[in-house]
Amino acid sequence: MISTRKKVLSFVITVAALLILFLFAVNTGSLKVSVAELFRGLFIEYDSNVATIFDLRFPRIFIAMLGGAATAVSGVLLQAVMKNPLADPGIIGVSSGASLTAVLITAFFPAMYFFTPILAFIGGMIAFLLVYSLSWKGGLSPLRIILVGVAVNAMCTGLMNAFNSATGSNYSGVASFVNANITQKTWDDFQTLAVYTLIGLVASFFVTGQCNLLALEDKTARSLGVNVTRSRIVISVVAVLLASISTAVVGAISFLGLIVPHIARLLVGSNHKVLVPYSIILGAFTLLLADTLGRTVASPYEISAAVVMSVVGGPFFIVLLRRSKKNYGG
Structure with a gap:
């Protein structure tokens, strides 16, 4: 049992x-x-250096923080759903x-670029359902989930x-999704990410109780009146939304959602x-650090x-x- 003091200390140190x-x-x-110059340039008077930093570095930094938070929470929720x-x-x-x-939309339907986050969510959901269904064989095996995944x-x-390769490794298009490149991201990209990510993060707070109940055996959870299947679906949708929106931008x-x-x-x-x-806090710190x-x-x-995360x-x-106490070959 982790003490309240350690939890509070962990929050304070990580935020700092x-x-x-x-x-x-x-x-x-x-x-x-x-x-002092940064504060003055942002809130008091115009400073050309601060303005340049604000336009070029701030979007990248905030996108890294939001993307890290979304991916980390997605990992937490997926581990709860799959008990893996x-x-x-x-x-x-x-x-x-x-x-x-996202690559298909960028390469073949550039006019639909505005809808990339929603379509990426659909693509992520299809991949999740594919992995989940192919892994199911009278139950979920951690080994099968990983292998199918x-x-x-x-x-x-x-x-x-x-x-x-077909697009010539153009970093303004397809390659930005392949290589997770956020160098040229703008405030528009941040706004797109922020809207969907905040929705997903708020939703994740509403399913925390269900995640705790899913840690129990399914029979035990059902005896407490929990609709296990519905809980898994709801939590999965939130997790895939967070992962997909982060990936789209x-x-x-x-490994971020694992570590x-x-x-x-x-x-x-x-x-x-x-x-x-x-x-949320640790995920933001980890991706920004990377x-x-x-x-x-x-x-x-x-x-x-x-690459750094890999x-x-x-x-x-x-x-x-190697350190896991479970036998993942079963």
């Missing part, structure tokens, strides 16, 4: 770390301003399904890479009423946040598999 990282990310690049601690929107193919839909993810990623980020929930559980416990809000590292490690060149997440996933 996010604020410090935000200020560091703002000053990562050729233009640098002090905190290894479930992640990237690993099980939800993100790649949404990405593939990897297969669906590989298929969608292969199709995306094919379209990427940020791109597919593997953040596990770290969050170690710090604040498994009660979803606390786990979900903490995962993006900031990608901007600084090989400066003046950039490494995609998706390098970190791959070993984390292996360690998690």
